[in-house]
Amino acid sequence: MADPVNPSHATFDLFVQAKTCQEVKKHFIELCRQLHIDPKDFRSFYTKIKERLNYWKAKALWTKLDKRASQEAYQQGKACLKNKCLVLGAGPCGLRTAIELSLLGAQVVVLEKRGEFTRNNVLHLWPFTIYDLRELGAKKFYGKFCSGSLDHISIRQLQLILLKVCLLLGVEVHTEVEFQGLIEPTGETGWMAKLQPQSHPATAFQFDVFISAGGGRFVPHGFKHKEMRGKLAIGITANFINGNTAAEAQVAEISGVARIYNQKFFQELLNQTDIDLENIVYYKDDTHYFVMTAKKKSLLKKGVIKQDYSNAEQLLAPANVDHVALCIYAHDAAYFSTGGKLSDLQFAQNHAGQSDVAMFDFTCMHRSENASHVRERRGKKLLIALVGDCLVEPFWPLGTGIARGFFAAFDTAWIVKSWGMGVPHLKVLAERESIYQLLSQTTPENTSKNYSQYSIDPKTRYQRVNLSSIQAHQVQHLYDGDKTRPSSTTQDSQCVMRRDPASGFEELLKWCVKHTNGHKNVNVKDFTQSWRSGLALCALIHHFRPKLM
Numbered sequence: 076m077a078d079p080v081n082p083s084h085a086t087f088d089l090f091v092q093a094k095t096c097q098e099v100k101k102h103f104i105e106l107c108r109q110l111h112i113d114p115k116d117f118r119s120f121y122t123k124i125k126e127r128l129n130y131w132k133a134k135a136l137w138t139k140l141d142k143r144a145s146q147e148a149y150q151q152g153k154a155c156l157k158n159k160c161l162v163l164g165a166g167p168c169g170l171r172t173a174i175e176l177s178l179l180g181a182q183v184v185v186l187e188k189r190g191e192f193t194r195n196n197v198l199h200l201w202p203f204t205i206y207d208l209r210e211l212g213a214k215k216f217y218g219k220f221c222s223g224s225l226d227h228i229s230i231r232q233l234q235l236i237l238l239k240v241c242l243l244l245g246v247e248v249h250t251e252v253e254f255q256g257l258i259e260p261t262g263e264t265g266w267m268a269k270l271q272p273q274s275h276p277a278t279a280f281q282f283d284v285f286i287s288a289g290g291g292r293f294v295p296h297g298f299k300h301k302e303m304r305g306k307l308a309i310g311i312t313a314n315f316i317n318g319n320t321a322a323e324a325q326v327a328e329i330s331g332v333a334r335i336y337n338q339k340f341f342q343e344l345l346n347q348t349d350i351d352l353e354n355i356v357y358y359k360d361d362t363h364y365f366v367m368t369a370k371k372k373s374l375l376k377k378g379v380i381k382q383d384y385s386n387a388e389q390l391l392a393p394a395n396v397d398h399v400a401l402c403i404y405a406h407d408a409a410y411f412s413t414g415g416k417l418s419d420l421q422f423a424q425n426h427a428g429q430s431d432v433a434m435f436d437f438t439c440m441h442r443s444e445n446a447s448h449v450r451e452r453r454g455k456k457l458l459i460a461l462v463g464d465c466l467v468e469p470f471w472p473l474g475t476g477i478a479r480g481f482f483a484a485f486d487t488a489w490i491v492k493s494w495g496m497g498v499p500h501l502k503v504l505a506e507r508e509s510i511y512q513l514l515s516q517t518t519p520e521n522t523s524k525n526y527s528q529y530s531i532d533p534k535t536r537y538q539r540v541n542l543s544s545i546q547a548h549q550v551q552h553l554y555d556g557d558k559t560r561p562s563s564t565t566q567d568s569q570c571v572m573r574r575d576p577a578s579g580f581e582e583l584l585k586w587c588v589k590h591t592n593g594h595k596n597v598n599v600k601d602f603t604q605s606w607r608s609g610l611a612l613c614a615l616i617h618h619f620r621p622k623l624m
């Protein structure tokens with residue numbers, strides 16, 4: 076029981092049960108105030124809250140988090156002590172990555188442009204994700220989490236669980252702030268982010284790792300996306316109010332029927348309703364959630380799409396969709412596929428207060444050509460990595476988004492660890508790209524079943540992984556060095572030395588002058604006198620590695 080004289084116990088209960096993003100943040104701040112812990116004290120936040128919140132309900136959670144934190148890969152939270160990571164996006168994959176980075180000992184800041192988590196849509200979970208989330212205490216935050224044979228969760232519930240874990244581990248999560256781009260280092264400052272609002276405190280954060288988890292179609296500067304164009308595929312999602320009655324509980328879920336496996340069902344649906352589908356999924360969660368792929372002909376016939384176009388973008392443009400007809404179409408498909416047992420199907424509301432039904436184009440899916448880049452300016456390197464939908468867009472009816480998204484989160488944390496341990500940047504990039512090659516082929520069948528051994532180490536998850544299938548020399552294009560000065564890569568500095576001795580000598584002198592320029596009492600003119608005091612050497616070191624000085 077909560078101690079009646081200890082208000083922090085009651086606040087902890089409110090934090091655990093909070094059902095919106097803003098509520099979570101509010102109770103968290105109050106908890107920090109009551110326990111006298113600075114939420115910005117990321118280094119010892121978790122240790123302090125554990126010590127000061129002496130409450131049995133919290134202890135059960137600490138046991139879980141301690142177990143995760145004790146994994147060898149994190150090196151007792153010391154692997155990334157020097158790293159500062161900015162994570163763009165508080166979707167499930169951004170938050171999951173943030174947890175891993177914080178367990179590695181890094182300082183982690185997450186930015187999210189929305190103020191609330193509002194997506195009712197339901198995500199399919201592979202067995203390893205269920206195990207993973209349970210081990211992070213999902214059941215403590217959301218009692219219904221994957222009870223019995225359930226293998227799904229709504230996007231917003233998943234975000235809430237991960238947000239709570241993030242905060243307890245000392246991750247800084249800022250909402251209602253939009254990332255607008257990277258700001259290159261100046262002489263004094265490192266890599267920073269341009270944000271909206273411009274006065275946001277996170278604009279002062281300087282980082283050496285940038286994780287982009289901004290969702291599908293978000294392509295950070297410098298990354299190329301490949302288009303995978305298939306035959307026209309029109310997805311419809313719909314959420315209906317779940318009254319949680321006994322009758323509703325009885326209705327069987329449909330974990331995915333495709334036309335080729337149950338032709339009779341789809342034929343009857345067509346005969347009785349004129350609705351023609353390729354597949355349908357029904358999950359029961361906070362809402363009754365349906366996702367289906369519909370054939371264009373039937374959408375035209377039922378008046379959902381007003382006019383036929385060969386171009387999918389024009390075809391599904393909001394002006395060409397009759398919203399009322401779409402609601403009827405989704406309603407009738409849901410009603411038929413549940414055998415009429417959901418007799419009172421009423422639409423749940425989306426974030427805009429409208430019926431939560433939507434139509435999406437899956438004809439053209441995107442995936443990033445590469446998973447990581449390194450950019451260097453003024454001697455400051457930045458590791459940039461993509462995770463989640465931003466890396467590979469999932470086809471929702473297949474339910475691969477979270478599973479592959481979490482794999483990418485772990486893979487990314489693995490290379491951030493290498494980065495933190497000082498592995499040369501081309502090797503880090505080569506390793507990330509080697510692992511990335513496997514991502515789109517992963518299925519529950521071809522990945523390890525030993526979930527208790529899963530860690531950020533790819534070998535614990537992929538059955539066959541060769542971390543050096545791509546070599547450092549093959550990823551040089553993923554390193555974007557400073558164009559305004561000779562690069563600090565070994566190769567480039569060798570280029571300066573390889574020319575004929577006279578011009579090489581002159582060029583090297585020019586280079587030294589340029590990079591020591593502006594430092595007090597330093598005036599490089601030659602390779603002898605100018606270096607006697609040692610100040611020129613210090614200036615050179617300071618220019619490229621200011622932290623060392």
Ligand code: FAD
Nearest residue numbers: 164166167168169187188196253254289290463464471476
């Ligand atoms: P997301 O969950 O998309 O999160 C990205 C986050 O980044 C968002 O919260 C966004 O607000 C934030 N962001 C983007 N740009 C910026 C910026 N510039 N600054 C700050 N923050 C930014 N999958 C299914 O399997 N079934 C479904 O029915 C389904 N429905 C979906 C409905 C919608 C509207 C969307 C967007 C996605 C849906 N998905 C669905 C995909 C599923 O949500 C993702 O696979 C899953 O959430 C993992 O995605 P993520 O964390 O990589 O990205």
